[in-house]
Amino acid sequence: MIERLTPSSPEVLAVSVQECGEALVDIRSLGSLKFGPPPESPATAADYTFMRQGIYQRLLQAQALLPEGISMQLYEAYRSLKVQEMLFADELERVRKRQSDISDADCFTEATRMVSAVAYPDGTLNIPPHNTGAAVDLLLLDENGQALDFGMDIYRWTEVDPDLCLTHAPGLSDEAVSNRQLLVDVMTRAGFVNYPQEWWHFSYGDRFWAYLSGHDHAIYGAVMHA
Ligand SMILES: C[C@@H](N)C(=O)N[C@H](C)C(=O)O
Numbered sequence: 001m002i003e004r005l006t007p008s009s010p011e012v013l014a015v016s017v018q019e020c021g022e023a024l025v026d027i028r029s030l031g032s033l034k035f036g037p038p039p040e041s042p043a044t045a046a047d048y049t050f051m052r053q054g055i056y057q058r059l060l061q062a063q064a065l066l067p068e069g070i071s072m073q074l075y076e077a078y079r080s081l082k083v084q085e086m087l088f089a090d091e092l093e094r095v096r097k098r099q100s101d102i103s104d105a106d107c108f109t110e111a112t113r114m115v116s117a118v119a120y121p122d123g124t125l126n127i128p129p130h131n132t133g134a135a136v137d138l139l140l141l142d143e144n145g146q147a148l149d150f151g152m153d154i155y156r157w158t159e160v161d162p163d164l165c166l167t168h169a170p171g172l173s174d175e176a177v178s179n180r181q182l183l184v185d186v187m188t189r190a191g192f193v194n195y196p197q198e199w200w201h202f203s204y205g206d207r208f209w210a211y212l213s214g215h216d217h218a219i220y221g222a223v224m225h226a
């Protein structure tokens with residue numbers, strides 16, 4: 001099995017959190033960022049447009065860096081642990097179907113590539129990035145509100161080969177390479193890190209961000225959205 005760094009990797013779990021206590025905001029009531037329909041399941045509807053205040057500010061910075069006519073669209077921000085558990089269980093099933101010969105432990109690790117675990121097999125709890133309100137899944141739209149060509153439809157991430165979701169997936173058209181790079185560029189300039197297994201996933205201030213950017217602690221831990 002290929003070793004990959006994911007938000008569920010032991011080295012990310014080892015990063016400490018000094019929660020800054022920043023509130024969640026709902027971009028539905030703020031008006032400056034577009035958002036799509038509730039992703040994955042109707043169970044995401046109440047939460048997916050919520051994010052930490054500082055994440056919203058950074059997204060506005062990133063959006064301002066886009067060329068004229070291009071805008072951001074949020075796919076998903078805050079995710080409840082209940083939805084995270086459901087997504088993880090579904091992903092475990094998909095991995096088991098694709099790779100029926102691997103051990104349960106390898107199946108678990110493989111599933112964490114596309115969906116963060118809520119808890120490890122030994123019972124240790126993870127902090128899934130979307131549950132911190134500091135992770136965002138995004139795409140870019142053209143002046144007509146159509147998604148730019150990213151080489152795949154983000155809404156079909158469960159159906160495509162996970163290798164196509166790699167930020168630097170092999171075999172992409174020049175257009176898709178350039179659109180993925182544009183998203184990464186503006187988000188990086190606003191302080192976010194990209195999860196290299198998913199071109200659309202970015203975070204700031206969570207444990208994955210701290211690990212990748214060399215900070216000794218995260219500033220956003222798990223948060224409840226009532
Ligand atoms: C489910 C997928 N869009 C996603 O958010 N994956 C990351 C790795 C996660 O679940 O934290």
Ligand SMILES: [Zn+2]
Binds near residue numbers: 201
């Ligand atoms: Zn994500």
